[in-house]
Amino acid sequence: xxxxxxxxxxxxxxxxxxxxxxxxxxxxxxxxxxxxxxxxxxxxxxxxxxxxxxxxxxxxxxxxxxxxxxxxxxxxxxxxxxxxxxxxxxxxxxxxxxxxxxxxxxxxxxxxxxxxxxxxxxxxxxxxxxxxxxxxxxxxxxxxxxxxxxxxxxxxxxxxxxxxxxxxxxxxxxxxxxxxxxxxxxxxxxxxxxxxxxxxxxxxxxxxxxxxxxxxxxxxxxxxxxxxxxxxxxxxxxxxxxxxxxxxxxxxxxxxxxxxxxxxxxxxxxxxxxxxxxxxxxxxxxxxxxxxxxxxxxxxxxxxxxxxxxxxxxxxxxxxxxxxxxxxxxxxxxxxxxxxxxxxxxxxxxxxxxxxxxxxxxxxxxxxxx
Amino acid sequence: xxxxxxxxxxxxxxxxxxxxxxxxxxxxxxxxxxxxxxxxxxxxxxxxxxxxxxxxxxxxxxxxxxxxxxxxxxxxxxxxxxxxxxxxxxxxxxxxxxxxxxxxxxxxxxxxxxxxxxxxxxxxxxxxxxxxxxxxxxxxxxxxxxxxxxxxxxxxxxxxxxxxxxxxxxxxxxxxxxxxxxxxxxxxxxxxxxxxxxxxxxxxxxxxxxxxxxxxxxxxxxxxxxxxxxxxxxxxxxxxxxxxxxxxxxxxxxxxxxxxxxxxxxxxxxxxxxxxxxxxxxxxxxxxxxxxxxxxxxxxxxxxxxxxxxxxxxxxxxxxxxxxxxxxxxxxxxxxxxxxxxxxxxxxxxxxxxxxxxxxxxxxxxxxxx
Numbered sequence: 001x002x003x004x005x006x007x008x009x010x011x012x013x014x015x016x017x018x019x020x021x022x023x024x025x026x027x028x029x030x031x032x033x034x035x036x037x038x039x040x041x042x043x044x045x046x047x048x049x050x051x052x053x054x055x056x057x058x059x060x061x062x063x064x065x066x067x068x069x070x071x072x073x074x075x076x077x078x079x080x081x082x083x084x085x086x087x088x089x090x091x092x093x094x095x096x097x098x099x100x101x102x103x104x105x106x107x108x109x110x111x112x113x114x115x116x117x118x119x120x121x122x123x124x125x126x127x128x129x130x131x132x133x134x135x136x137x138x139x140x141x142x143x144x145x146x147x148x149x150x151x152x153x154x155x156x157x158x159x160x161x162x163x164x165x166x167x168x169x170x171x172x173x174x175x176x177x178x179x180x181x182x183x184x185x186x187x188x189x190x191x192x193x194x195x196x197x198x199x200x201x202x203x204x205x206x207x208x209x210x211x212x213x214x215x216x217x218x219x220x221x222x223x224x225x226x227x228x229x230x231x232x233x234x235x236x237x238x239x240x241x242x243x244x245x246x247x248x249x250x251x252x253x254x255x256x257x258x259x260x261x262x263x264x265x266x267x268x269x270x271x272x273x274x275x276x277x278x279x280x281x282x283x284x285x286x287x288x289x290x291x292x293x294x295x296x297x298x299x300x301x302x303x304x305x306x307x308x309x310x311x312x313x314x315x316x317x318x319x320x321x322x323x324x325x326x327x328x329x330x331x332x333x334x335x336x337x338x339x340x341x342x343x344x345x346x347x348x349x350x351x352x353x354x355x356x357x358x359x360x361x362x363x364x365x366x367x368x369x370x
Numbered sequence: 371x372x373x374x375x376x377x378x379x380x381x382x383x384x385x386x387x388x389x390x391x392x393x394x395x396x397x398x399x400x401x402x403x404x405x406x407x408x409x410x411x412x413x414x415x416x417x418x419x420x421x422x423x424x425x426x427x428x429x430x431x432x433x434x435x436x437x438x439x440x441x442x443x444x445x446x447x448x449x450x451x452x453x454x455x456x457x458x459x460x461x462x463x464x465x466x467x468x469x470x471x472x473x474x475x476x477x478x479x480x481x482x483x484x485x486x487x488x489x490x491x492x493x494x495x496x497x498x499x500x501x502x503x504x505x506x507x508x509x510x511x512x513x514x515x516x517x518x519x520x521x522x523x524x525x526x527x528x529x530x531x532x533x534x535x536x537x538x539x540x541x542x543x544x545x546x547x548x549x550x551x552x553x554x555x556x557x558x559x560x561x562x563x564x565x566x567x568x569x570x571x572x573x574x575x576x577x578x579x580x581x582x583x584x585x586x587x588x589x590x591x592x593x594x595x596x597x598x599x600x601x602x603x604x605x606x607x608x609x610x611x612x613x614x615x616x617x618x619x620x621x622x623x624x625x626x627x628x629x630x631x632x633x634x635x636x637x638x639x640x641x642x643x644x645x646x647x648x649x650x651x652x653x654x655x656x657x658x659x660x661x662x663x664x665x666x667x668x669x670x671x672x673x674x675x676x677x678x679x680x681x682x683x684x685x686x687x688x689x690x691x692x693x694x695x696x697x698x699x700x701x702x703x704x705x706x707x708x709x710x711x712x713x714x715x716x717x718x719x720x721x722x723x724x725x726x727x728x729x730x731x732x733x734x735x736x737x738x739x740x
Binding site for chain 2: 026030035332335
């Protein structure tokens with residue numbers, strides 16, 4: 001996992017390849033441009049938002065190796081904006097160019113079971129979980145997790161897709177069938193006080209930094225708001241940063257990585273359970289664009305380019321609100337609101353549940369827990 | 371000049387056309403993208419830095435009307451990033467689409483004599499000046515300005531190009547010949563204490579706002595640093611903002627406009643003389659990218675799109691340093707400097723005097739003059 005360490009930093013004018021052309025790729029491309037890099041975006045969707053802000057793009061499927069080879073020949077380094085990118089595509093690219101982060105962390109993050117096993121192996125607390133590969137596993141799994149629990153397909157889930165809540169052991173069969181009998185993981189439902197996340201970043205030389213923990217509110221399984229600072233004890237926020245940094249280091253990650261936590265009542269103090277890792281720039285870090293000198297996007301680009309990391313401190317408290325689906329129709333009133341820092345993704349069509357943009361609001365910094 | 375007032379704001383997804391593909395166009399395109407706009411850049415140089423961050427571009431000369439007509443058909447509004455754009459091109463575009471700012475202010479800013487006459491007509495103080503159209507004007511002009519003075523070609527000057535310092539009346543002939551006997555203006559050399567500038571912005575509905583005055587240091591006629599706040603009395607900074615706002619209003623300007631001032635000793639207080647107007651986003655406003663919630667680039671885009679202006683307040687003091695020519699070779703040490711916010715323009719070739727990027731440094735805000 002240390003293949004690239006010690007290589008020279010990529011000079012400005014180099015081309016960064018990005019697999020995936022959604023809003024995360026778009027914001028990465030904008031950050032890369034500020035540092036003098038060119039971007040080349042690879043995405044099958046001809047209307048990818050990232051194409052509009054990039055020097056070049058390739059419209060092809062992730063399993064078209066000929067297109068991937070041309071892409072590799074045109075860029076100096078590649079990264080990706082979503083963790084469901086084909087592992088085979090990443091491995092193909094890695095035969096000729098550096099791909100950062102590498103495929104090892106990606107493989108872990110693509111499989112909810114592998115991820116949870118990795119975390120417990122690293123001594124990091126998670127909710128009780130068990131593998132569900134077939135009906136034969138129901139009894140054992142239910143005994144491990146108890147109920148209510150959540151059955152999640154091991155692969156290709158996002159924004160609550162591929163998940164079913166299971167109230168009793170009798171519901172397991174229905175849930176398993178609804179998920180298409182895909183290999184799954186059963187997890188105990190955690191009675192959490194709040195959800196927080198930390199965006200950490202690890203540089204090519206192994207240095208790690210973390211942004212302040214954000215408190216997240218989801219609606220219909222989609223992130224609605226992220227607020228910084230989170231309403232947790234200072235030691236809880238510090239512990240979350242430490243765990244996130246440990247995860248980044250243990251994965252040999254290069255770039256930004258987000259870790260979602262449940263905050264649960266503990267014996268005397270709050271305790272943390274890791275819910276999920278996203279080995280990429282993350283929606284819960286969008287507040288860094290306006291409240292920090294260096295955003296998560298710039299820091300990801302810095303890491304991928306082998307540059308030193310930038311500072312992760314915040315100069316303001318912040319609240320990020322996603323604009324989902326028809327929320328985008330409110331653009332005019334938000335444009336007129338002097339407190340709203342508006343970010344729109346340039347998506348041509350509006351669909352329910354589709355992330356169309358976000359709004360950051362800044363507040364004078366008030367630290368908690370002192 | 372009020373043609374556009376009252377029109378609806380352009381919705382996100384609209385296309386903004388930009389005449390000129392240099393670093394100012396590039397930073398405008400980046401700001402436009404954050405608000406969900408597409409950009410189409412028109413520039414004769416096939417290696418224009420703005421192309422790399424725009425959805426579309428046209429490579430053509432500014433006097434190719436067929437190309438201009440195609441460009442007009444592809445965009446919803448047009449603007450420009452430099453004041454030496456062909457007035458005929460702007461007028462051609464304006465027959466079919468809104469061009470903001472319009473041609474009236476452009477014509478004034480393209481002619482140093484017209485600009486100075488406009489300013490004095492508006493009751494705004496400038497250094498003594500006189501027209502020099504031929505040798506016959508030497509005696510009268512010299513009597514008006516006194517010596518030393520500066521002879522400036524009326525048109526197409528920038529970064530000190532097209533200017534000659536004239537120590538005595540005997541030097542006028544040489545300077546006039548060196549400038550190719552082009553129509554010129556003679557201006558008295560001002561014994562200024564410092565140079566400051568104000569970036570103002572006027573919206574489509576006529577509202578005006580101004581960023582805090584920056585203090586500028588030039589080397590070899592090229593801006594080296596801009597520092598905010600300027601080391602002037604609060605009332606001087608306020609007067610500069612007021613004058614800049616009056617100029618924007620008097621020109622019927624839409625978008626950002628920068629006004630450069632000489633600060634000179636006055637009777638009891640500092641006095642201001644306007645040196646030059648730049649009716650566009652300006653190098654001395656690059657500090658707003660990191661020290662303000664809304665940068666000069668976003669506010670220009672807002673004005674051009676008919677959106678309400680964003681706030682112009684600063685949350686940090688700032689110092690902007692240009693990276694000129696070989697300065698860009700220092701990118702690696704600046705990348706490693708946690709206090710340096712690096713902005714590089716992606717220019718492929720380095721030339722002496724060429725602006726390659728800039729660095730912003732932020733400091734806790736300390737207001738002067740209270």
